[in-house]
Amino acid sequence: MIMKQRHGIITVILAMMFSIGFLANFNAPENVEAKQTVKVVKVQKVASKPYRASKGYMYNSAKLTKKIHNLKNYKKTTFYSKKRVTVRTSSNKKSTYMYVANKNGKIKGYVYAKYLKLYQPTTINIVGTPTNSGNTQTETTTPNLISKANLESMIATSPDLDPTGQLLSLTTGDYATYKSVFDKNFNVGDYADNGVFNNDQASIYVESSQLVPYVQKAIDKWNNALGSIVFTLGTRQSHSMTLDFGNGQIAGWDGVFFGNGIDVDYTSFHDSTYPYGYLPMSSNQPVTIHLSTDDTSGVGDGMAAHAANNFHYDRTNHYLTTTITGVPRELLETYWVGVITHELGHSLGLDHTPYFQDIMAAQTGVEDGQSQENMKYNWTDYKDADNTQGGTMTATLTQRDIDRAKLTKLLGYW
Template identity: 35%
Template sequence: MGKKKWLLSLAVAILLAPTLPFAQAVLPDSVAVTQTVAAKSKATSKSTVVSAIKQTPDLNPTAKVRHFSQATYAKYGALFDKNYNVEKMSPYSVFGDAQEAYVYTSSPILKRYMYAAMQNWNKALGTKVFNLGTKSHKTITVKWKYNGASEEWDGMYQDNSLWINKDDFDNVNYVPNTYQAALNKEMPGAGNPNSSTYKQQYINYWIAIITHELGHSLGLDHSPYTTDIMFSDSETAGPDFKYTWKRAKVDGSYAEFKNSLSQRDINRAKLTKLLGYW
């Protein structure tokens, strides 16, 4: 192109530039991105959060309260804790940036139950939250504790340690007695510890206990509902407890004897992930 023609083309382009919708074609996209980022970082109003909570079943954080921004969960964490019986129970190092824990036990006996409990949560949440750890690479340790039958717990979680009461585990009458006290009827196979019926119930119970304790590691506190793996027969209202209860809310079978997670258990675990508890 000759120099004169080139200059003429340039002059025409400059004269036409104000009429071209160049700015309108670019600006809306950049503004939209900025607005999206701002929306994600902005906390929803408290009244909106409270309204959403009221629309969910008791202690069950359905999708109605699991779509807010990260800023909302950070700002109103105490509100979610109180209404859904949750709190941070594990140090950050347990799950870390990857949101995965490595669970280890030196006991060959406990390993079987521990692995089954890990899979309960992994399958329910659709992600590998709990991985098998090793002696040198672990973030949760599962171990025995000899406390005697007088202790009122069969499993316990604190910080990054999960204990199973060895005296209860070894007591052939412990599971049948617990079953009788809860359901007011004799456990199938109770009189014959060597029967397949007894053994299956025994296995289910101890997997459920470890599943319950791993639930604590995720930030789940107790529930009054018997169909929840996080069931407890009594608790007192507090920062992470919506209300006091002294009797179980029997809404079907007992999860601890069926080794099953309820949808409420799963929804609460999904909420605690949003809250940054695992």
């Protein structure tokens, strides 16, 4: 998720819907009246754990538009979690749902979190064969499978969060065996709903014609960078993802990915003073804007509204200062193309990085006190130096963004 720039230039994951913070004490009822509008507020990626349920319903989407299964009929089915979603109804009630699927992925959907109970099978499978001495057992080794020690050595010599070289040319068995190692070391995960990618492609239906040119440019950036047709524009009748305007004002996002769709904040998109403040929109002359990630003084809306100078509210923190130059209308267009490109990155399985230059950058790995699910380390500031160009603000993919997307394909996430 791209957080509101008044919060700094923080690109924080509401994603899947990419956001990290979830309140544990939501008490809204599970059944949502059909007449009520349901909006996705936050989504947290969660570790895959086994659950069972004996009551309630499974819904087809995070917006709870249709009941698809009565869970009373699936008391002995084990479901595995992928994400946790917070929704708000038009009556201003919040509740939490889990996106789960059975082992083969045929039964999947959103279930009221309180109806899911952790399930621990009683059968214990022991892998290995007895040795000739004592009762100890040795781990069996799959032929040609890289050892975990060798893999970790390769990761240690690769640039931070960038899977380079041989890390992108291992065997299918290596990627299948060490998914969790890759996830944690490169901030990636399986975030898109089942069915979003078919034969390595996702088809996007853009519900507002006003957004189509922005989406097409974002699509082109990923397709060109990855050297294949990963994203296409779909139709109302034929698509696997949706993209539309939404309301990010309450939750504080400019863009958000929620598993099988993306929303762009309507209000900020139509505000010509956002995120850079007042710009002479009728001018075709380039303007230069001074930027700072210091957003503690309360002046203006976030990074773009702060003059890049030597004064900061808290001198113990690290703040980036830089400039951006361009024709006003092109600057605004590029920013929103960057937001959509970022959200498409989440659909590919990319979580945030602490590098401002990345399209997937976030100023912190924590939101609402909770860390993103897959994270090599925690951070509270960008790691770049001053005068770095921001990936989202320039709609630019770095090699790290591209390499991570290539990795998530090898891991089977798209």
